[in-house]
Each structure stands twice: as C-alpha cells, then as structure tokens.
Amino acid sequence: MSADPAPGTPVRAPRGRRAAGVRRPVYDATSLLAVAVGEFNARGYDATSMEDLSRAAGITKSSFYHHVSGKEDLLRAALQRALDGLFAILDERHATVGRPVDRLRYIVRRQVEVLQAELPYVTLLLRLRGNTHTERWALDRRRAFDGVVGDLVREAVDAGQMRADVDPAVAARLLSGTVNSIAEWYRPDRPDGRAQERTALPEDVVRAVFEGFLPRE
C-alpha cells in the first residue's frame, strides 16, 4: 500500500482498499481452491468463469492467475482430494476383514462420513460429465471405487448375507446412488440446533439401506 500518490495521480483510493472492516484474507493455493470449489458447485464447473472465481476471492482475474495455473488445474486438485478421501476408506481395517456384508456396511458408513467431511470436493466429483482429460481421469477412478463396492455386494449376495431377489449389479448402483445423493441436500452448517444430525446421518443411512424404511416388527 503506497503512502501517497504522486501529485497528478488520479485520486483513487489506495489500491486494494476495501470496505471498512472487510479485510481480504491472505490467499494461498489451498484457500483459493476452497473458494473455487464453492463457486464450481454453486454454478457448475463449465458455467463458472475465471472472472467469477476471482471476484469471489475479491481480487482481479490477473491476480488470481498469479496463484493458480488455470481452471482445469483447480478442478484436478479438488478431485484429487475427493478421491483420496474415498480410496482411503478401502484401506481401513474394517473394510478389509470380516463378512462381506459387514465390510459393506462399514464402507457405506465411512462413505457418508467422508462425504460430510469433504462435502464440496466430493460434490464436485459426483457431478462430472467427462468433458476433459482431467474429468475422465477422475471418472475412471470413481468407477474403480464403485467397482470395488460392486464386487463386495456380489460377494455378500453369494454368501446369502444380502437379498438375492434384486440383481446385485442393480443393488450396488442403488447403494452408491443413495449415498451419493446426500451431496445434493446435506449442508453441515445448520444455524439451528441440529448439529448432532451430522453424527446421526451415517447410521441412519446404513439402517435405511440395509433394513429399509418399513417399521421393525
């Protein structure tokens, strides 16, 4: 911030001064990624321009480019984070040992938890259309994850631990679809006193999916 403009300089407010009390955060690549992902999710990746992103960050497009290398790299970084979170589940102990149906139950619960914890990043992942190389890479990785879950469903059905009168392939799709659909409505920041809903949701999903919505008898 320059102290005073030279005489004759158009009297502009000192560059970068903001409304009283509104301090611009000090950005780095990570915090700008968070801003960008928020915008991507609000408008859709393709409908969001670099201008939109920089405006959301409170700087110009050029300044934004000083921090990030481009729109698609932002996307890649966000999708990497989502995929890392999901694949980490598959390495956890309860996902690798035990009856297939119990491993499946565990993975579903953890999938909901990761979705809650990394909501914007997972949301972005779930909305990909596959237009660019980056999107197709992420879709492939996501399909690989679903493939592991799908195999587990088949195992559980074969072992008689899940109902056999629904095609295992269809069951796996419905299972993934149910979990993923949460990204379309779950919002962690409830202003009212519903904070505990967060911890209840994974168990609610597991119950609903495995036991159904009809009352226990």
Add this chain to the structure above:
Amino acid sequence: MSADPAPGTPVRAPRGRRAAGVRRPVYDATSLLAVAVGEFNARGYDATSMEDLSRAAGITKSSFYHHVSGKEDLLRAALQRALDGLFAILDERHATVGRPVDRLRYIVRRQVEVLQAELPYVTLLLRLRGNTHTERWALDRRRAFDGVVGDLVREAVDAGQMRADVDPAVAARLLSGTVNSIAEWYRPDRPDGRAQERTALPEDVVRAVFEGFLPRE
C-alpha cells in the same frame, strides 16, 4: 459421397451432401429437441454450444436457429416435458387414495417408470444448477414435487407405517435421492437380452427401499 438424390428428393445444391445412405431426417421442433437433450445430457447444458447441437442434427447453426428460438427455450421445453410426467403421477388414483405408505410405494414405483420412459428429459431436470430464470423455475417445480412426497413420508411415519427412528425429512431425501440416482446409470437400450430389466426395475427399487437389502427371514 452420395451419387444421386433419391427420386422425389428435393434437388438441393451439392452443399451439405451427406455420406452414402445417410439421409437427414426431416426435423421439426420436437425432434430437434430430442437431439438437443441428448447433447445436453452428454456434455452438460453449459458445456454444449449451439454449434454442437446443430452438428449433432447434421445441419448448420443457422439452419438450427430456423427451427428453434434459442438454447434456453430448448431447455425450457425439455424441462416442461419432464415435470409434466412427474406431476401427472400425483393425480393418479393410487397416489391419492389409500394408506400413506401404500400411496408412497405407488408414487415411487411410478416415479421410476416415468424416469425410464422420459429418461433424457428427467435426467436434464435432475442436473440443474439454477443459473438462469428457466432453471430456477424448473427447480422450484421440482422442489414442489419433492415437497408432496416429503409430506407423505411424514404422514406415513406418524401413522406408524414407516420406521420412526430415521428423521422423516432425511428419509424423504434418501428416498428421492435413490430414485433420482437411477438416471445416472439406467440405459434403456441394452444390446443384450436384458430387455425385461425395464419392467423389473421399479419393483426392485420399491423392495430395496422399503424392505432393505438384507435377506428376508
């Protein structure tokens, strides 16, 4: 490419000749809508240009504009069709009389059937972000539909016809999410002999959602 126009074919200038045997269909607004919706779903609405649409139809952009008034009007027409299909369900007899849980079961089954029958149009509806006035209008209508279903879930829970240990609001979201997620994988044109899957799917969904994936005892 093509040697001669077939007899009776209007003799058009050589421009726009097509590969041998590839006859361009006679387009009207409806058939171009079908083409457009297919492209919208493949790439996303925002990522699809009018150039993409006209190329998919086999005519130039200008010719395409001769038939349709613009990109957003195509979207509106498609969404109208999807919404009409869904709202029609709510007027059917089994959706209006009987126990709440039975009406709900019926609506879910019919929702899957409409999704199958109007797949591209419903798919487009389910992917809206709300960027334009048209999109927000459709989202509002869609929320109204979900609201009716949500009220019915609450009624069923209050009547003891659905389990009460899952928040009715969450149950309604999961229910809608499960049904809607079908649009992301169901494809009516299976080349193999799986044609009957179409009639099985609605019942599979109803069973899975209401009874769960665990085996019957």
Add this chain to the structure above:
DNA sequence: GTCTATAATCAGATAGAC
C-alpha cells in the same frame, strides 16, 4: 430451409507497470 458470413460478446490466459 439451408447456407456463408459476420456481428457482438465473453471466455481463458498473458504482458508488463507499479
């Protein structure tokens, strides 16, 4: 009804001053 040509605008990205 289809075409070529083009207008008007906006996109992602960069140069270079400060």
Add this chain to the structure above:
DNA sequence: GTCTATCTGATTATAGAC
C-alpha cells in the same frame, strides 16, 4: 501481489443470398 490492458478464440445470435 495486484493491477490495467490486451490477445486469441469460442459463443450466441442474426443478416441475407440461394
């Protein structure tokens, strides 16, 4: 690190010939 100014190409849409 941020800015103004600009480049290049794509986008929606139209004009007007055939």
